[in-house]
Amino acid sequence: MSSRKAILGAIRHSLGRQRGDGAEQAVEARLRTHDRNLVPQRGCLEGEALLSLFSSQAERVDATVERVATDAEVPEAVAEYLKRNNLPPRVRMAPHPDIQALPWAEKAPLLEVAEGRADPQDLVSVTPAFAAVAETGTLVLHSGPQTPTTLNFLPENHVVVVRASQVVGAYEEVWDRLRAANPAALPRTVNMITGPSRTGDIEQRLELGAHGPRRLHIVLIAEEGDS
Amino acid sequence: MQSTSHAFKQNAHRALHDPMLQKAMGHVRSGFIDKRVQAAARLPEFDQLRDQAKAIKDHTLAHLDHYLERYEAKVLEMGGKVHWCATAEEAREAVLSICRSLDARTVTKGKSMLSEEIALNEHLEANGIEPVETDLGEYIIQLRKEPPSHIIAPAVHVNKEQVEADFRRVHKNLPPERSLSEAAQLVDEARQVLRQRYLEADVGITGANFLIAETGTSVIVTNEGNGDLTQTLPKAHIVVASLEKVVPTLEDCATILRVLARSATGQEFSSYTTFSTGPRRPEDPDGPEEYHVILLDNGRSSMLGTEFQDMLRCIRCGACMNHCPVYHAVGGHSYGWVYPGPMGAVLTPSLIGVEEAGHLPNASTFCGRCEAVCPMRIPLPKMMRHWREREFEQHQAPAKARLAIEAWAFVAKRPRLYRWATSLLIGALGRAGRRRGRFRELPLAGGWTAHRDFPAPSGRSFQARWAEQQRRGRASR
Ligand code: SF4
Numbered sequence: 019m020s021s022r023k024a025i026l027g028a029i030r031h032s033l034g035r036q037r038g039d040g041a042e043q044a045v046e047a048r049l050r051t052h053d054r055n056l057v058p059q060r061g062c063l064e065g066e067a068l069l070s071l072f073s074s075q076a077e078r079v080d081a082t083v084e085r086v087a088t089d090a091e092v093p094e095a096v097a098e099y100l101k102r103n104n105l106p107p108r109v110r111m112a113p114h115p116d117i118q119a120l121p122w123a124e125k126a127p128l129l130e131v132a133e134g135r136a137d138p139q140d141l142v143s144v145t146p147a148f149a150a151v152a153e154t155g156t157l158v159l160h161s162g163p164q165t166p167t168t169l170n171f172l173p174e175n176h177v178v179v180v181r182a183s184q185v186v187g188a189y190e191e192v193w194d195r196l197r198a199a200n201p202a203a204l205p206r207t208v209n210m211i212t213g214p215s216r217t218g219d220i221e222q223r224l225e226l227g228a229h230g231p232r233r234l235h236i237v238l239i240a241e242e243g244d245s
Numbered sequence: 246m247q248s249t250s251h252a253f254k255q256n257a258h259r260a261l262h263d264p265m266l267q268k269a270m271g272h273v274r275s276g277f278i279d280k281r282v283q284a285a286a287r288l289p290e291f292d293q294l295r296d297q298a299k300a301i302k303d304h305t306l307a308h309l310d311h312y313l314e315r316y317e318a319k320v321l322e323m324g325g326k327v328h329w330c331a332t333a334e335e336a337r338e339a340v341l342s343i344c345r346s347l348d349a350r351t352v353t354k355g356k357s358m359l360s361e362e363i364a365l366n367e368h369l370e371a372n373g374i375e376p377v378e379t380d381l382g383e384y385i386i387q388l389r390k391e392p393p394s395h396i397i398a399p400a401v402h403v404n405k406e407q408v409e410a411d412f413r414r415v416h417k418n419l420p421p422e423r424s425l426s427e428a429a430q431l432v433d434e435a436r437q438v439l440r441q442r443y444l445e446a447d448v449g450i451t452g453a454n455f456l457i458a459e460t461g462t463s464v465i466v467t468n469e470g471n472g473d474l475t476q477t478l479p480k481a482h483i484v485v486a487s488l489e490k491v492v493p494t495l496e497d498c499a500t501i502l503r504v505l506a507r508s509a510t511g512q513e514f515s516s517y518t519t520f521s522t523g524p525r526r527p528e529d530p531d532g533p534e535e536y537h538v539i540l541l542d543n544g545r546s547s548m549l550g551t552e553f554q555d556m557l558r559c560i561r562c563g564a565c566m567n568h569c570p571v572y573h574a575v576g577g578h579s580y581g582w583v584y585p586g587p588m589g590a591v592l593t594p595s596l597i598g599v600e601e602a603g604h605l606p607n608a609s610t611f612c613g614r615c616e617a618v619c620p621m622r623i624p625l626p627k628m629m630r631h632w633r634e635r636e637f638e639q640h641q642a643p644a645k646a647r648l649a650i651e652a653w654a655f656v657a658k659r660p661r662l663y664r665w666a667t668s669l670l671i672g673a674l675g676r677a678g679r680r681r682g683r684f685r686e687l688p689l690a691g692g693w694t695a696h697r698d699f700p701a702p703s704g705r706s707f708q709a710r711w712a713e714q715q716r717r718g719r720a721s722r
Contacts, residue, residue: 166529206529
């Protein structure tokens with residue numbers, strides 16, 4: 019007998035499963051409707067309150083957040099960020115239209131920009147986000163041809179460009195958006211990122227930059243009327 | 246892992262006299278408890294979410310067969326493979342044969358308690374494959390050739406100076422004069438050394454905090470990002486998961502995630518929560534080409550439908566051990582197998598037998614803190630009592646203890662005899678201890694008086710005083 023059959027048989031025996039006991043229908047229904055459970059109040063904000071909760075929650079976990087008013091300001095913000103942190107003016111960016119469309123050459127002419135998956139030598143990556151969740155200051159990114167996952171983990175510095183319209187209150191709203199954008203299946207990898215990498219493994223004291231990025235910088239585009 | 250649970254008493258004795266361990270255990274007390282309280286206080290709905298998290302798991306366990314089938318179907322649909330394994334041995338073999346099919350020489354590993362449960366590293370090593378632990382705590386204990394002593398902080402028993410010594414001993418190619426006195430320097434060194442290992446690994450193995458039936462997804466929760474590098478860079482990603490990890494939907498997963506990090510480290514959310522569904526898609530620029538799930542039973546299916554079913558709700562947050570006075574005193578290694586603390590005291594006898602692990606459910610003061618903080622509301626003390634009863638029924642308790650319990654039961658079931666015996670005993674103790682108010686030594690109570698005095702009773706039993714008060718109360722009414 020295969021282990022699969024033996025295990026399922028053992029479970030059915032332990033649970034006293036009967037044919038036609040309605041269990042299968044209950045499971046079908048739950049998976050089909052995927053109802054929400056309780057969503058905390060703090061995840062139910064809107065407008066400016068939502069954006070500022072997102073920012074303050076992200077800063078609480080050691081991310082830095084910078085607000086800009088328009089797309090055109092992003093390249094300069096990134097270049098300035100590198101300067102402030104004594105980083106060479108070189109970034110690896112996601113080959114994603116939202117990032118490519120930013121006026122890099124015009125607004126940050128000294129910045130060297132390469133595209134594609136991360137190399138071990140890359141110090142800084144720039145990626146878009148799929149969504150951002152205010153309740154815990156969490157970014158949601160996913161894999162795909164335009165968004166390699168290595169960009170989120172290999173470089174020491176990760177810059178994420180987020181639009182106000184991408185900020186939601188609670189995780190549940192991300193699931194809805196993910197299902198709508200990917201009706202057939204989830205992308206291979208969905209990363210929820212809350213602050214830079216950290217560890218408490220040496221005497222339970224917090225240290226940043228264990229294996230993933232040491233710094234996480236969020237550039238939030240809050241266009242007029244966007245929020 | 247070879248169990249030494251039967252030697253709990255000796256293990257604990259050694260631990261209590263180990264000054265390095267006692268120093269390190271101070272970090273558990275200071276590191277976790279306040280942070281959990283603060284995180285819970287910041288979320289007014291925390292206790293309601295605990296109730297819902299419990300209900301989600303109860304529902305899933307009651308329909309586990311169907312959820313596993315649905316989960317499996319989704320994984321297959323997404324191009325992954327599911328390997329059903331009834332025993333630890335089957336699971337080890339399944340991992341090995343995947344590694345062999347890829348000619349793997351090095352595998353990197355994210356933190357996985359299940360991998361400890363099935364003794365995976367030993368098996369890979371014995372077959373010429375080098376496993377490299379990448380979670381900093383796991384890496385430290387791998388260098389020290391020790392098992393983890395905590396389910397989320399595996400090296401919590403190690404002090405900074407010990408880590409420095411281990412790094413100097415193993416990282417021989419680095420300059421000996423380098424400074425390693427700061428935690429940050431140690432973290433940095435591990436980062437540099439392990440970076441190379443990620444890049445050369447052929448296979449990446451992670452555990453799973455959840456398996457999602459709706460989407461065929463496995464979920465890992467980490468703070469370091471090591472699990473992500475482990476599963477993204479090599480050719481194949483192997484997930485080792487036990488079957489109770491399944492939850493129905495993304496929504497259900499979100500609810501449990503809201504209580505997990507808060508209970509574990511007192512964070513509102515861990516740095517990285519990663520959802521993996523199948524192997525990389527044809528157009529993806531990175532990610533593993535193969536995706537395998539080792540789905541392990543190892544005794545869990547037989548816990549269903551018994552008084553131990555509730556234990557299968559456990560999400561391995563570690564709160565119960567963080568709040569356990571016995572764990573604080575003796576550390577994780579004393580428990581002698583993979584899972585320490587209150588959750589280990591309940592789970593270990595289920596997995597390796599009460600004959601081997603019967604001491605563990607006895608290592609409790611029944612203070613109830615574990616149950617009070619458990620996000621999944623698992624009645625840990627009650628289940629420890631179940632084990633004690635079973636142990637007694639199976640005649641495994643030591644003869645002296647059995648005799649004492651039986652004698653006590655004989656007397657306690659006979660109220661008049663009980664009153665007579667207790668008043669006699671207490672009267673005698675009261676008279677004997679009247680002068681000093683306590684005893685330095687007492688026959689049959691050597692375990693108590695070896696470390697502290699035994700207070701002398703007032704000379705009258707509780708029942709006698711109660712009866713008298715009742716009489717007085719009635720008279721004054
Ligand atoms: S028993 Fe409860 S508190 Fe202990 S690890 Fe499991 S879920 Fe956490």
